Amino acid sequence: MSEGFFIVTGGSKGIGQAIARELVNRGRDVVCLSRSGVGPVGQHMACDMTDEAAVRATIARIAEQGPIAGLVNNAGVHINGAAESLSVEDFNRTMALNATAVMVTARETFPFCARMAGLSSTLDHFSTESAHPIISPIAPPRRRSPL
Secondary structure: OOOOOOEEEEOOHHHHHHHHHHHOHHHHHHHHEEEOOOOOOOEEEEEEOOHHHHHHHHHHHHHHHOOOOEEEEEOOOOOOOOOOHHHHHHHHHHHHHHHHHHHHHHHHHHHHHHOOHHHEEOOOOOOOOOOOOOOOEEEOOOOOOOO
């Protein structure tokens, strides 16, 4: 039996695609979520990560296919430009994907991961400058030392 699916948001390109590829190389079953729903690594599903109902439904569909072993919250947006020209609309769009969607996806995924008890793991947040993502068992929050 498979360990379960690892969900990678923003897995169709860039860092998300690289993380998905590494998970596949390690023998994991990967489901990548992206706006397009297409990509070169693992299974892919289209999902607007800023749409709470769509995230809930997509996570539930994945859980119907099998257990969920972990989540990589990678989807995000960066708007180039000077701070003094940042519009409220751009700020809200950025926060919707980079903050709110992370919370919603984690919240919707956690109950399914928790059912796997000893097999579950989650990918901790890490900086794009970090060379090695940290995969750790789901456990109570822990304090991390500054890098």
